[in-house]
Amino acid sequence: MEGKPTPDDPSDNEADASANRRWPTWRRLLLIVGAIVVGLLVLIQAVPYGRDHTNPPVTATTTWDSPQTQSLFATACGDCHSNETEWPWYSNIAPVSWLTEKDVKDGREELNISEAQSEVEVEEMVEVIRDGSMPPWFYTIPHPDADLSSREKEALITGLEATFLGRESTDPRGEEAESEDEQDES
Numbered sequence: 323m324e325g326k327p328t329p330d331d332p333s334d335n336e337a338d339a340s341a342n343r344r345w346p347t348w349r350r351l352l353l354i355v356g357a358i359v360v361g362l363l364v365l366i367q368a369v370p371y372g373r374d375h376t377n378p379p380v381t382a383t384t385t386w387d388s389p390q391t392q393s394l395f396a397t398a399c400g401d402c403h404s405n406e407t408e409w410p411w412y413s414n415i416a417p418v419s420w421l422t423e424k425d426v427k428d429g430r431e432e433l434n435i436s437e438a439q440s441e442v443e444v445e446e447m448v449e450v451i452r453d454g455s456m457p458p459w460f461y462t463i464p465h466p467d468a469d470l471s472s473r474e475k476e477a478l479i480t481g482l483e484a485t486f487l488g489r490e491s492t493d494p495r496g497e498e499a500e501s502e503d504e505q506d507e508s
């Protein structure tokens with residue numbers, strides 16, 4: 323039989339009894355919080371958004387300047403900027419599935435190498451690779467290979483320029499050529 327805690331009696335027994343009384347409260351709280359979290363995670367799986375994992379047909383092919391450029395692009399950019407997206411298992415689980423579907427949808431709208439583009443903005447690609455905004459940082463957590471080293475970035479940039487500017491521009495300065503803004507690509 324246990325009475326109320328008696329703080330004026332700091333014996334070992336008292337400390338044990340007091341700990342025993344506190345634990346259940348702690349545990350109950352943890353259980354409640356845990357149950358709410360699990361319940362919410364289960365509930366949000368019912369949201370229909372995030373299930374669309376379609377890869378539309380590839381209707382345009384890119385003539386890459388080298389297999390290396392192709393592979394760097396596939397590793398760092400292809401999941402969101404092509405129709406050859408690899409959907410990992412966690413892309414089926416909300417809330418990750420929501421973010422995945424939205425990123426792929428928005429990414430493809432901006433740039434999709436699997437479909438004919440009115441124009442491929444090479445300079446924009448170079449810029450986002452240089453400033454590190456692409457690939458997005460959260461993508462590189464489950465895809466560490468996409469976190470390109472500075473050498474890989476330079477190789478990808480040079481390759482993208484050779485691939486997408488090569489036909490228009492034979493400027494031997496390559497990435498130094500900054501004056502393309504004025505060129506009409508269409």
Ligand code: HEC
Nearest residue numbers: 398399402425428429432433446447450451456457458461
């Ligand atoms: C996780 C998906 C994802 C990956 C991987 C990814 N992108 Fe993006 N990208 C997006 C999204 C979403 C947008 C549009 C919204 C935005 O700008 O953040 C975008 C926009 C862009 C744009 C348009 C300019 C801009 O900033 O809006 C370019 C160019 C681009 N990406 C290039 C790349 C390149 C090059 C790579 C690889 C080095 C890459 N992206 C990797 C999702 C991605």
